[in-house]
Amino acid sequence: MTTESEAVETVSGVDSYFKITERGSTVATEVRAGLTTFLVMAYIIFVNPSILGAAGLDVAAVAAGTALVAGVLSIAMGLASNHPLAMAAGLGINGAVAFGLVLGQGLTPEGAMGVIVWEGIVVTLLVLIGFREAIMNAVPLALKRAIGVGIGLFILFIGFVNGGLIRQPTGDGPVPVEFVFPNSSVAALTLVGLAITILLYARRMKGALVIAILVTAAIGLIMGVQTLPDDLTVAPSFATLGQFDLGEVFTLLGILTALLTIFSFMLTDFFDTIGTATAIAEQAGLTDEDGSIPQVGPLLLVDSVGAVAGGAAGVSSNTSYIESAAGVAEGGRTGLTAVVVGVLFLLSIFLSPLAPLIPNSATAPVLILVGFLMCSLIKDIDFGDLEEGFPALLAIVLMPLTFSITVGIGAGFVTYVLIKLVRGKAAQVPLLMWVVAAAFVVYFAQAVIGSAIAA
Numbered sequence: 001m002t003t004e005s006e007a008v009e010t011v012s013g014v015d016s017y018f019k020i021t022e023r024g025s026t027v028a029t030e031v032r033a034g035l036t037t038f039l040v041m042a043y044i045i046f047v048n049p050s051i052l053g054a055a056g057l058d059v060a061a062v063a064a065g066t067a068l069v070a071g072v073l074s075i076a077m078g079l080a081s082n083h084p085l086a087m088a089a090g091l092g093i094n095g096a097v098a099f100g101l102v103l104g105q106g107l108t109p110e111g112a113m114g115v116i117v118w119e120g121i122v123v124t125l126l127v128l129i130g131f132r133e134a135i136m137n138a139v140p141l142a143l144k145r146a147i148g149v150g151i152g153l154f155i156l157f158i159g160f161v162n163g164g165l166i167r168q169p170t171g172d173g174p175v176p177v178e179f180v181f182p183n184s185s186v187a188a189l190t191l192v193g194l195a196i197t198i199l200l201y202a203r204r205m206k207g208a209l210v211i212a213i214l215v216t217a218a219i220g221l222i223m224g225v226q227t228l229p230d231d232l233t234v235a236p237s238f239a240t241l242g243q244f245d246l247g248e249v250f251t252l253l254g255i256l257t258a259l260l261t262i263f264s265f266m267l268t269d270f271f272d273t274i275g276t277a278t279a280i281a282e283q284a285g286l287t288d289e290d291g292s293i294p295q296v297g298p299l300l301l302v303d304s305v306g307a308v309a310g311g312a313a314g315v316s317s318n319t320s321y322i323e324s325a326a327g328v329a330e331g332g333r334t335g336l337t338a339v340v341v342g343v344l345f346l347l348s349i350f351l352s353p354l355a356p357l358i359p360n361s362a363t364a365p366v367l368i369l370v371g372f373l374m375c376s377l378i379k380d381i382d383f384g385d386l387e388e389g390f391p392a393l394l395a396i397v398l399m400p401l402t403f404s405i406t407v408g409i410g411a412g413f414v415t416y417v418l419i420k421l422v423r424g425k426a427a428q429v430p431l432l433m434w435v436v437a438a439a440f441v442v443y444f445a446q447a448v449i450g451s452a453i454a455a
Contacts, residue, residue, distance in 0.1 A: 060237050065240045069306075069313045085321075091155050099158065127297070165179065192216065216365065225359050242314070256443060277299055
């Protein structure tokens with residue numbers, strides 16, 4: 001039996017390790033903040049399987065793996081960095097894995113996860129050698145923001161497609177996609193779910209996205225969109241763990257395309273982390289006077305390992321979540337908040353067998369709303385400046401239209417360098433941008449180069 005003095009000593013030890021009192025918080029506040037962050041993030045347990053399921057992965061196994069990896073990494077983030085920053089499978093990258101790598105470029109799910117492992121290894125090495133500042137400084141701020149907006153539109157587009165509201169034309173038409181009037185139960189349920197999602201989010205209800213998914217799924221059962229299985233007592237499955245192939249991307253796509261594909265995923269993952277970590281640290285009042293983040297090394301290291309772990313577990317790259325802001329708003333100031341989130345994710349593994357009960361129509365509205373939230377960065381891009389606005393526009397638009405993050409980033413990079421060159425400002429372009437832009441030129445010209453070599 002634990003005595004009162006032992007309990008106090010334990011709490012004091014937790015307080016000392018996480019510097020809870022020093023940062024003006026309490027254990028109870030940190031626990032409440034962790035619960036709040038988890039409720040805001042928990043939708044990923046259902047959304048990630050719905051996206052990766054399109055690539056042929058087992059939905060229930062992805063749900064269990066998603067909860068497991070998010071739990072372990074959130075705990076690691078809290079213990080290593082002492083920041084209230086939780087982690088889970090990243091939206092946008094999972095869509096690029098399913099619709100870009102698997103359905104678009106023909107990789108197997110294992111090969112696509114191999115790409116994620118590779119990009120995670122690259123990011124980890126960059127963090128270990130302290131090269132992140134060079135990359136951060138090389139890419140213009142407008143392009144960094146454009147990457148986030150483009151991924152937001154990409155996610156939003158996937159939401160409309162998964163929800164049955166957008167499809168390829170049934171006949172020969174002038175446009176590649178068309179709107180589907182919601183005369184089917186699937187499309188109608190998506191609209192109902194979207195209304196519920198927006199209503200709950202607008203009312204600032206805690207756990208709004210999770211509640212919206214569950215309510216919409218329940219309505220789907222009533223409408224017959226989804227049916228209950230005969231047996232709900234199914235044990236969690238971890239069939240996706242270890243399902244990755246590091247070599248397929250090179251043998252299928254060729255060395256150049258493979259390297260640029262890995263680079264584009266790495267770039268997306270890397271800058272998303274920097275933006276998220278900076279925003280959360282500033283909100284929590286944890287930045288130094290010059291705006292730098294204390295303990296940023298361990299933070300970036302755990303986040304980069306998250307890509308490796310997510311790919312190796314077959315659930316896509318895991319990254320820091322901007323939704324951690326919800327816990328910070330509740331008073332979370334230390335890594336204990338992230339540890340609580342991690343523990344709750346581990347407990348939610350037992351709910352993963354229910355993931356197949358969640359139809360795409362229940363998760364599509366959340367994708368649409370999250371896409372909208374990511375698009376808010378567009379307000380900070382100066383479209384009145386050709387050098388900044390036009391490359392950003394190409395990156396933003398081409399990601400959803402081509403279903404390829406690589407194409408969007410490549411078009412933005414090449415155009416940025418080209419405009420600078422034409423305007424006589426080549427000296428303003430960092431060396432790394434020249435190298436990357438040249439690589440993307442070769443990437444876009446692969447067909448021409450291949451024909452020339454064959455001739």
